[in-house]
Amino acid sequence: MVSSLFSSLLLFTVGVLSGYAPVPAICPNGSLVRPASGLSDKEETYRVARKAVADVNLKAWLTKTNPGFGTDDLPTVALTSSGGGFRALLLGAGVIQGLDGRDSDVSTSGLFQGLTYQAGLSGGAWLLSSFAGNNYPTISDLRDNLWGQAFQDSLLDPEVLLAAEAYIKVVDDILLKDAAGFHTTLTDPWGRLLSYELLEGKDGGVHTTLSSITKLSNFTSHAAPFPVITSLGVKTWLGECLPGPNATTYEFSPYEFGSWDSDVSAFMKTKYLGTSMKHGKPVTTVCTEKYDNLGYILGTSSTLFNELCLSLPPPANSSTSLDNILEEIINHAHEVTTSDEYATYRNPFYEYVSSTATPNVANNVTAQKSLSLVDGGEALQNNPIFPFLQPARNISVIIVNDNSADTSNNFPNGSEILTTYVQSFNHNLTRMPFIPSVETFVSEGLNQRATFFGCNDTSKVTIVYIPNFNFTFASNVPTAQLAYPKNETAAMIANGVEMASQGGNECWGTCLGCALMMKTGQALPDECTSCFENYCYYGS
Ligand SMILES: *[C@@H]1O[C@H](CO)[C@@H](O)[C@H](O)[C@H]1NC(C)=O
Ligand SMILES: *[C@@H]1O[C@H](CO)[C@@H](O)[C@H](O)[C@H]1NC(C)=O
Ligand SMILES: *[C@@H]1O[C@H](CO)[C@@H](O)[C@H](O)[C@H]1NC(C)=O
Ligand SMILES: *[C@@H]1O[C@H](CO)[C@@H](O)[C@H](O)[C@H]1NC(C)=O
Ligand SMILES: *[C@@H]1O[C@H](CO)[C@@H](O)[C@H](O)[C@H]1NC(C)=O
Ligand SMILES: *[C@@H]1O[C@H](CO)[C@@H](O)[C@H](O)[C@H]1NC(C)=O
Ligand SMILES: *[C@@H]1O[C@H](CO)[C@@H](O)[C@H](O)[C@H]1NC(C)=O
Ligand SMILES: *[C@@H]1O[C@H](CO)[C@@H](O)[C@H](O)[C@H]1NC(C)=O
Ligand SMILES: *[C@@H]1O[C@H](CO)[C@@H](O)[C@H](O)[C@H]1NC(C)=O
Ligand SMILES: *[C@@H]1O[C@H](CO)[C@@H](O)[C@H](O)[C@H]1NC(C)=O
Ligand SMILES: *[C@@H]1O[C@H](CO)[C@@H](O)[C@H](O)[C@H]1NC(C)=O
Helix, strand or coil: CHHHHHHHHHHHHHHHHHCCCCEEEECCCCCCEEECCCCCHHHHHHHHHHHHHHHHHHHHHHHHHCCCCCCCCCCCEEEEECCCHHHHHHHHHHHHHHHCCCCCCCCCCCCHHHCCEEEECCHHHHHHHHHHHCCCCCHHHHHHHHHHHHHHCCCCCHHHHHHCHHHHHHHHHHHHHHHCCCCCCCHHHHHHHHHHHHCCCHHHHCCCECHHHHHCHHHHCCCCCEEEEEEEECCHHHCCCCCCCCCCEEEECCCEEEECCCCCCEEEEHHHCCCCEECCEECCCEEEECCCEHHHHHHHCCCCCCCCCCCCCCCCCCCCCHHHHHHHHHHHHCCCCHHHHCEEEECCCCCCCCCCCCCCHHHCHHHCCEEEEEECCCCCCCCCCHHHHCHHHCCCEEEEEECCCCCCCCCCCCHHHHHHHHHHHHCCCCCCCCCCCHHHHHHCCCCCCCEEECCCCCCCCEEEEEECCCCCCCCCCCCCCCCCCHHHHHHHHHHHHHHHCHHHCCCHHHHHHHHHHCCCCCCCCCCHHHHHHHHEECCC
């Protein structure tokens, strides 16, 4: 007891010194894990409170857009930002700016204030983390006061990194986390370096955790949509190196981490991630806090080191590729193995039998002591739509901003959202509308302009699909570009604003309103008829 207290105290001191290393904490009263039988009480409270705020704003936007809209019953609207590295971050940011009444004056400005949920994956998770983790400043503010400089002098450029003070700090952080008993992987330095570009505050926002967002003023006042980040589980214990098409989808929110999928069907309190758990209970009275470092989570959602399914080459002193530098950093802490290609989490669901799970003997996640997570886009589902098909969230319309690089010149071709449609059946999600083949998507130009899916089907959500299109800038920048001159950062964001407003098309504001209100039974302006003709994809 004394020695465990002593070691806890020691680890606490180490953790506080680092800011990054997780720290021991007395376990809270009450359960840390619950079955996925609905939303947590906290999210439900947020959802209801946010919907009330969103309704006021949505009504104002609709009325401003076209007085023909009846506004007595308003839909719950969500936004998803896809993966695609900095390209996706910047275009996704422009879309937010084009929807944000504080930050633009186009037909769609003010609609952001009417959203209830927002999700991000990989590059989209970088965007969402930077936005939420800094207490929801405007995109212009982030561009001018953080991103512009940080993306220009990117720490992901090996030459910049090796000369940077941050490099030494990151190495220390990794050593301290490892010394505290938490196996570090390439995701740790990756997430730390990204944090310097995305999070304000000391040492690259090292103190910002995902759960700490619940304390920020715009979260407590329900001034912003509820944020969700996604990632995929790899069944490494079955010899998988990549997530299969049926991979478990995990979601992270400021309150909870877990999965609705039947092999897990449970959630853990985000604040206590890293705690050793068994049967849904902490193994000792000492829990873990600060494992949910926001940089680690946004790094998890963008972990691609497993992509080639190769063992890592030994770190070479002469090589100056970013991957090699990350490997060298980990090599200071422990010998690098294939497991370092994944983001690792002590499995909160170890030997936990959720009352809502359908145990699948071949895929038993709950028999594993740790989880190996990767980029949510690895199984060709680059849009984090699944969380918003959950009936408990009562979402009627999802604005899907797809900045994927599917074609040889880095534009989307519909394959990501098609995979989400196909996989929705395997995940028992019944609210995804029909999505046509890639051939149809491309031949009808649905990958170059806004399209509404699910138009006539009230049993499905309505999807407003907004793909990357080069309105004002060659926005098909390769995912691998990890540094942007300031003027390119600005040009990409500006192109995203055009995507939100569809190049300033004068019918678009009303048409978007028609999509939102289509299934509410409220009065619609006459213009909606031609909007549906122009923007709805009918087919099944
Ligand atoms: C847990 O509950 C006990 C008794 O109800 C109380 O004394 C204690 O302060 C609580 N601990 C925490 C961490 O809330
Ligand atoms: C779900 O949304 C519909 C409108 O889209 C609303 O009528 C209903 O009350 C909502 N249900 C809950 C539980 O919020
Ligand atoms: C967050 O709070 C600040 C300060 O109160 C405010 O200026 C800002 O507009 C808020 N953000 C949102 C999204 O409402
Ligand atoms: C790399 O450098 C370290 C000392 O800095 C040395 O111990 C190690 O052998 C070198 N490895 C290779 C592959 O050259
Ligand atoms: C779960 O998987 C492990 C291998 O990781 C296997 O040994 C065990 O038998 C499986 N348990 C069940 C109940 O299928
Ligand atoms: C569409 O994208 C997928 C995946 O990104 C790719 O494999 C496929 O070749 C693309 N097809 C066309 C017609 O562009
Ligand atoms: C995915 O899951 C479904 C239903 O659980 C199953 O029928 C299908 O074979 C699985 N596909 C793969 C590739 O594992
Ligand atoms: C879907 O539901 C069926 C029947 O309840 C169940 O057997 C299956 O495991 C579920 N699949 C997923 C991925 O949730
Ligand atoms: C969709 O609904 C509209 C309005 O009810 C109707 O005019 C149109 O024919 C329908 N389209 C299809 C493909 O069902
Ligand atoms: C967009 O792409 C098309 C086709 O490649 C090209 O003709 C056009 O000039 C591009 N526009 C901009 C603004 O880059
Ligand atoms: C950014 O500035 C450079 C150097 O002045 C110039 O070559 C480039 O065209 C500019 N790019 C944009 C998007 O304005």
